[in-house]
Amino acid sequence: MTDEIRVLLVDDQELVRYGFRLMLNAMPGMLVVGEAGDGAEAIEAARRLEPDVVLMDVRMPGIGGIEATESITRLRPETRVLVLTTYDLDEYAFGALGAGASGFLLKDTRPENLVAAIRAVHSGDAVVSPRxxxxxxxxxxxxxxxxxxxxxxxxxxxxxxxxxxxxxxxxxxxxxxxxxxxxxxxxxxxxxxxxxxxxxxxxxxxxxxxxxxxxxxxxxxxxxxxxxxxxxx
Missing domain, CATH: 3.40.50.2300 (Response regulator)
Known part of the structure; x- marks a missing residue:
């Protein structure tokens, strides 16, 4: 158990969180420890659950993903944030990386690439799409x-x-x-x-x-x- 990567899922769509949870919990060495539907919930969950990696959506009601990323990386520098978004827009990528995210990927990333990205940011690498x-x-x-x-x-x-x-x-x-x-x-x-x-x-x-x-x-x-x-x- 101690070797598992503890993952927090943050997305305002419950169905998206459900899909990610099923996929990641089926992977060896991965454990989804919690979920959040907006940035405020994400900040509180990160403080309470102490995840290793946060999968963070960008566009959410209330506190968005970039602001939440900045708060989480400030409060818990040891927690890595991997931003996942449907929107291939430069301002989101730059904003996320500037907020302290360790990576930025699109949601259409293949499952095996997402798992590899989680492992990479957990080990201290940065993961950013080539584009x-x-x-x-x-x-x-x-x-x-x-x-x-x-x-x-x-x-x-x-x-x-x-x-x-x-x-x-x-x-x-x-x-x-x-x-x-x-x-x-x-x-x-x-x-x-x-x-x-x-x-x-x-x-x-x-x-x-x-x-x-x-x-x-x-x-x-x-x-x-x-x-x-x-x-x-």
Whole structure:
């Protein structure tokens, strides 16, 4: 029982919650511990039930999914929020990720992909649909390029490199490696393979990277890596 991923379902449609509950409870290592029909109920349920992962709808009456996500991730940073929505709109994706969600998927995602996503965010990975990731970088790139240019001198010498060094000065060499790999979209398993480290060691390094750079999740690491020019758009 202790190894089960505890899931809270949040959706204003009871039939949708029923379907997800049947599917997830049939999966090994998954346990639906509660349900909520709106954001206010979700916040209270997260506080009371202490789930590992929240499957969060976006559009609900009263307090919506994005506001609820922000409250839950603030009150319980250890709880991961995976946003599921019917609406393939950029403002929902960006709003959810900005609120601290660890992932954003559409409700037509295949069941096996949803289960894999739950396991991924529970282990500390971020899960964002490829279209949203591409759009995120597309929208952010001009802004990030302008900010990066502001840190370079007119001679175009090593000022940009110096700015990166200053920003990452608190990271060890290993933590810098992991920062770059996360920025490139590597999962924990891929980092383990690339650096020949144990999963627990990788998780510990990631935790220190987030803490030192004052970032909330892996999505913010990706944005920071693009901002510093460590990985290219």
């Amino acid at each position: 949203i990731t591409a759009k995120l970088i597309e929208v952010a790139a001009p802004h990030l390029a302008t900010r990066a240019a502001g840190g370079r001198d007119s001679g175009g010498g090593s000022a940009g490199d110096a700015a990166v060094d200053d920003a990452l000065d608190d990271l060890t060499a290993r933590e810098r490696e992991i920062f770059v790999l996360i920025g490139q979209g590597a999962t924990n398993a891929e980092i383990v393979e690339a650096l020949h480290l144990s999963e627990s060691t990788v998780k510990a390094h990631i935790g220190r990277v987030l803490a030192k750079l004052q970032l909330r999740n892996r999505v913010e690491v990706v944005i920071r890596a693009y901002e510093l020019g460590v990985v290219g758009a």
